[in-house]
Amino acid sequence: TAGITQAPTSQILAAGRSMTLRCTQDMRHNAMYWYRQDLGLGLRLIHYSNTAGTTGKGEVPDGYSVSRANTDDFPLTLASAVPSQTSVYFCASSDKNTGELFFGEGSRLTVL
């Protein structure tokens, strides 16, 4: 069972460049999320989507954009990367009945 697939697993990016982190789920969950995880801090929500065609801003949305063209895919784009965006990024989807989150394996991004 694939669950949630993220790509790339890791990436080094020059500041000012753009980057899209891909996320695909096969569980037909309506809600999807992008989090960043930094040492000493809790998971912080970047953007979310409650259903295909809709997106919303989370706690730390600046510098990031998302789209939700269909149920399965939820890409995260950094238009012009900055070093403070160095982090581990997790995509997740949630079961509407239990609220349980299912996470992808994470994408480690380093911006130099």
Next chain:
Amino acid sequence: GQNIDQPTEMTATEGAIVQINCTYQTSGFNGLFWYQQHAGEAPTFLSYNVLDGLEEKGRFSSFLSRSKGYSYLLLKELQMKDSASYLCAVMDSNYQLIWGAGTKLIIKP
């Protein structure tokens, strides 16, 4: 503001019992989750509490007191593989999850 507090790090001995506490202050409450995260891996679901009391699931139990804004995760018969970070998260009135920074649990032989 909304806040989730849990200890940064705890150490316990293999075979023993450990209790990881979580206190919260959130705008509304729609349930509390515990997740386990091994180093370099994704968080995985452990438990969900929405009513007061103890939920037991094998070696792991989770307790909730809504009036006190308090939960704990109890791990029994500790094994080396239980070395991980344990994340507490509360679902607020908008059904958004607020996450604690996590408790790193170190198990010693």
